[in-house]
Amino acid sequence: MNRREALRQTALAAGAAALWASLPARTWAALAAPAGWSATDEALLTLIGDTIIPATATSPGAGAVAIGRFIITQATEFYPPQSIDTLRRAVLEIDAASRQRFNQSFAALSVAEREQVLTAYEAARQSGTHPFRLIKELTLLGYFTSEPGATQALRYDPIPGSFNGSLKLAPTDRSWAL
16 A cells, blocks of 8 residues: 555545544434435445445344445545546446346345346456445445444444453454444
8 A cells, every 4th residue: 555545545534534423323314415416326325335235133234324325425525526427437337237137227126136236247347446446445434434333243342441462253253343
């Protein structure tokens, strides 16, 4: 990682922290909807995020934290304008790929079909930066900085105890949020 990438990641984390600190509710739905995005775009991004991080028996999925609103807000407020164009293009391409493959919109597909569309979409582009990477990056950032993601998907200790630098994890253990 070079210095520019490190600064970019730090700015993203600071932006997410600022959004999270001002959030009065448990999900990103409390954020104001940015102008220029439709409710359909937000719902599609929420479905894509929920396909990337589905609900499990112990934690909610990315859709439960309104990840579409976070993705749109983060891209609009903290990313360069070309990223917004990339995000819009990705939304259109994913919906077009689902219509081409299953003759239905992405929102009408089953979970297994959505996974197939996203897997094929990601594999289709090999050169340059893939638009799906931006969606995955923002989904992970938004989910694990939301309250349910940080407290239910990760182990959370609000008052950490002593430092245990060599803690063994079992294959079924979750990582720590702090």
